[in-house]
Amino acid sequence: MKPRIIALAATASLFGLVACTDQYGNPTMSRTQQGAIAGAAVGAIAGATRDEDKNNQGQDAVKGALVGAAAGAVAGNILDRQAAALEQSISNPNVQIINHGSYLQVIMPEGILFATDSAAVSGPAQNDLYAVARNLNQYPNSRVEVIGHTDSTGAAAYNQDLSQRRAQSVAGILSAAGVNSGRLVAVGRGESQPVASNDTAAGRATNRRVEILIRPTQ
Numbered sequence: 001m002k003p004r005i006i007a008l009a010a011t012a013s014l015f016g017l018v019a020c021t022d023q024y025g026n027p028t029m030s031r032t033q034q035g036a037i038a039g040a041a042v043g044a045i046a047g048a049t050r051d052e053d054k055n056n057q058g059q060d061a062v063k064g065a066l067v068g069a070a071a072g073a074v075a076g077n078i079l080d081r082q083a084a085a086l087e088q089s090i091s092n093p094n095v096q097i098i099n100h101g102s103y104l105q106v107i108m109p110e111g112i113l114f115a116t117d118s119a120a121v122s123g124p125a126q127n128d129l130y131a132v133a134r135n136l137n138q139y140p141n142s143r144v145e146v147i148g149h150t151d152s153t154g155a156a157a158y159n160q161d162l163s164q165r166r167a168q169s170v171a172g173i174l175s176a177a178g179v180n181s182g183r184l185v186a187v188g189r190g191e192s193q194p195v196a197s198n199d200t201a202a203g204r205a206t207n208r209r210v211e212i213l214i215r216p217t218q
Contacts, residue, residue: 079104082139089131103215110208119165126173133177145185145213146171151204152191164188170210
């Protein structure tokens, strides 16, 4: 099978993921199904390009697609289950849990975590972080990035330092709750990655947040 044909087949599979949305752009397939299709596309390319004898690339592409589909489906199913478990265990409705298909994103607004200009996590928020820790221990095959963000009020250097301290505070609670510290990375982004306009109070409140990114390692 020619590389161009393989590439076209893989591209068609990936476009199939995009096509499986409703009129509002929301996915109509589960992450398990999406993972299977994406895994099949990647597996087909890998199977064809790693062929050593160059005589049966078609068969190798098919085998690669099957293996990739199975692996993708398993990874997608695990993330589906982990996201559902997180949603059930976290009590604060302002915490967002987003399943991106290849990783989970937990967004915790500053207002539920910290007092103004403080890096000390509030008592109620600690309960939710312990729930996150229990979930991480239940699903141990992942790398966890804790990322602090601020708005643009004040000096950039101060905001960078505050975001770093806040990320470390959250990571410290996860570690104290039993998450292996080797899985945890704490990073401050300061005001550099806003998700809303800093020109309004509501936008600034949205930008002040800590994100926990859960990335499967296998």
